[in-house]
Amino acid sequence: MKDKTTNDTTPTLVGTAEPGSIITVYQDGVQVLLPTVTADANGNWSYTPALPLGEGAHTFEVTATLNGETSGRSPVATVTVDLTAPDAPAIGAVIDDVGRAPVHSRTGRPPMTTANPDR
Numbered sequence: 001m002k003d004k005t006t007n008d009t010t011p012t013l014v015g016t017a018e019p020g021s022i023i024t025v026y027q028d029g030v031q032v033l034l035p036t037v038t039a040d041a042n043g044n045w046s047y048t049p050a051l052p053l054g055e056g057a058h059t060f061e062v063t064a065t066l067n068g069e070t071s072g073r074s075p076v077a078t079v080t081v082d083l084t085a086p087d088a089p090a091i092g093a094v095i096d097d098v099g100r101a102p103v104h105s106r107t108g109r110p111p112m113t114t115a116n117p118d119r
Contacts (some may be wrong), residue, residue, distance in 0.1 A: 001047040002077075003078040003079070003080070004076065004078075004079050004080070005079075005080040005081075005082050006079065006080070006081060006082070007081070007082060007083055008081070009049070009052035009053050009054075009081055009083075010048055010049050010053070011049075011053055011079055011081075012046050012047065012048045013025075013046065013047045013048075013060055013077070013079075014044070014045070014046045015044075015046075015060075015062065015074075016039070016043045016044055016045070017039040017043055017045060017062075017064040017066075017071075018039065018043060018064060018066050018097055019039055019041050019042065019043045020038065020039060020041075020066060021038070021039040021045075021064035021065060021066040022036070022037070022039075022064070022065045022066070023037040023038065023039060023040055023045045023047065023062050023063070023064055024058075024062060024063045024064075024065065024070075025037060025047050025060065025061075025062050026060065026061040026062065026063075026073065026080075027049065027058060027059070028058055028059055028063075029059065031079055032047075032049075032050075034050055035047070035048075035050060039064070047062075051061065053079070053081045054081065055081050055082065055083050055084075056080065056081060057078055057079070057080045058074075058078070058079050058080070058081065059076050059077070059078050059079075060076070060077045060078075060079065061074050061075075061076055061077070062074045105113075
């Protein structure tokens with residue numbers, strides 16, 4: 001599994017092992033007792049933490065036990081829970097794109113129309 005960052009406090013881990021294997025999950029180096037995980041007939045298994053993970057990095061490893069024999073631990077997978085909201089967006093500009101160019105007038109002379117140099 002590749003390391004993952006998520007805002008899900010109960011992410012589901014999935015993997016494969018020999019069909020019928022009992023999968024033991026280690027979270028942050030400590031064996032997780034519940035829920036019990038068993039690889040199905042195709043060797044697929046999944047694990048969702050029973051309790052929500054706190055914010056920050058968490059490591060997971062698994063072993064498989066079949067016929068009394070237990071494998072070594074899998075490579076470590078790190079799941080980082082990030083519950084921090086993103087920075088607020090910023091408004092960069094307000095653009096008036098409705099209507100005609102402004103009409104300017106002076107007293108004593110006929111009205112004069114000028115082009116808006118910002119357009």
